[in-house]
Amino acid sequence: MATLPGDAEFTSKLDEASKKKAKEELNELNDADRALAVQTFRKWILEQDCIKSPTDFEFLLRYLRARKFSQLGARQTLENYWTSKTTSPDWFKDVDPCDPNLIEILKSGYLLSPKVYDSNGRRLIMDRPGRLKDDIVERAGGSKSVFKTIGLFIDWVLTDENVQVNGVNVIADLSDVKLSSLTTLWTAENGKKLLSFYQHSAPVRIKQMHFYNEPIFFDAVFALMKPLIKQKMRDRLFLHGGSMVDVFKEVEKCILPAEYLPDDYTGPNAGPISKIIDDMIEEMTQPGFRSYMKKLSSGEFKIDLDKKKSNDIPSESFRKLNVD
Structure with missing residues (x-):
């Protein structure tokens, strides 16, 4: 499983009500479950030769939360994100x-x-x-x-x-x-x-x-x-x-x-x-944020649409896809 030294350092800043909502609505069950989901998502990204993306814990977590911890949904949204940014450099570079x-x-x-x-x-x-x-x-x-x-x-x-x-x-x-x-x-x-x-x-x-x-x-x-x-x-x-x-x-x-x-x-x-x-x-x-944005928009991260196969859709999902 792909892990980074910073993974263990992540501490959620959510209040108790938001943590409860994350568990009940987003399937963010506990710290161990969250870490496993991020590591699974990261492993998939690193296996793709067409996607170059940040893989730090906090960046990947926002995609999992947006798609209720569906690995399939998070992957699709990440691909869409980098497709938008790669194909519209005037907007995002x-x-x-x-x-x-x-x-x-x-x-x-x-x-x-x-x-x-x-x-x-x-x-x-x-x-x-x-x-x-x-x-x-x-x-x-x-x-x-x-x-x-x-x-x-x-x-x-x-x-x-x-x-x-x-x-x-x-x-x-x-x-x-x-x-x-x-x-x-x-x-x-x-x-x-x-x-x-x-x-x-x-x-x-x-x-x-x-x-x-x-x-x-x-x-x-x-x-x-x-x-x-x-x-x-x-x-x-x-x-x-x-x-x-x-x-x-x-x-x-x-x-x-x-x-x-x-x-x-x-x-x-x-x-x-x-x-x-x-x-x-x-x-x-x-x-800190300025450095983050400059790196994110530097052109280092992108999707190679020529390499991406049109039928390259992941066949399994860590959780049922439920987009909200």
């Missing part, structure tokens, strides 16, 4: 969290994820494409920087064990989105590629997806994308129009930025957006 262009996109407030959790242990992701004004995108180096920032953001969020186990709630605030942006940044091709990455490649458990302040052309755009969305995800979609009151019925206020809450609300919240952005950038630019 040479990602440096200290790159001024990526910091420019982050400072726009386009993507937010405060490090607070709701009563289910879930974290919030806010997607606010209306913040990407043309001058910001141009100043930051164009659409390539936008999609590199998305990849950076997702890889950063996925380092959080709470996200791996409890999942995320997503709010897409479509305020100020212009139809013209669909012909430049959010083209059909880019939309399909991004949707595929979220659904098939990123080891993230999206529990709810909320749309707020949808523009008048949203229905037409959504009709084009709907056939590409898995039924399970469709069942988790909520359309709220311009009503934050409706959002509050589904998303706990404690994980929302202060700017999205009623003026008379005095309870816990995620703080002001400016502070959330500063905290994100500070964490992403720490030497």
Whole structure:
């Protein structure tokens, strides 16, 4: 069995409620079972001549958790992850969290994820494409920087064990989105590629997806994308129009930025957006995470699609495949 010296050093930072959920929902039964699953997954990766991937304990664990410890599911998601990153180098290669262009996109407030959790242990992701004004995108180096920032953001969020186990709630605030942006940044091709990455490649458990302040052309755009969305995800979609009151019925206020809450609300919240952005950038630019991202996007890790046989599907599964 393939082991690494660091395997024994892994200590879960989950609280007791999340550990219970990992056991009951994800089949993460105990420390020994978890270690055996990681080592089995690693052994399979090292046997593949078409995949070069990190094999450290923490990296592999997030794929197993995303697929409820199904070896087959984890393998498929890892293959999809490296296929996405290999075939779209403009999006995923040479990602440096200290790159001024990526910091420019982050400072726009386009993507937010405060490090607070709701009563289910879930974290919030806010997607606010209306913040990407043309001058910001141009100043930051164009659409390539936008999609590199998305990849950076997702890889950063996925380092959080709470996200791996409890999942995320997503709010897409479509305020100020212009139809013209669909012909430049959010083209059909880019939309399909991004949707595929979220659904098939990123080891993230999206529990709810909320749309707020949808523009008048949203229905037409959504009709084009709907056939590409898995039924399970469709069942988790909520359309709220311009009503934050409706959002509050589904998303706990404690994980929302202060700017999205009623003026008379005095309870816990995620703080002001400016502070959330500063905290994100500070964490992403720490030497450890910066080094991790630069290595992950260096081109060292990839999938060789010429070597990968089209019928190369693992015949056994450590556990029954149950994708969530």
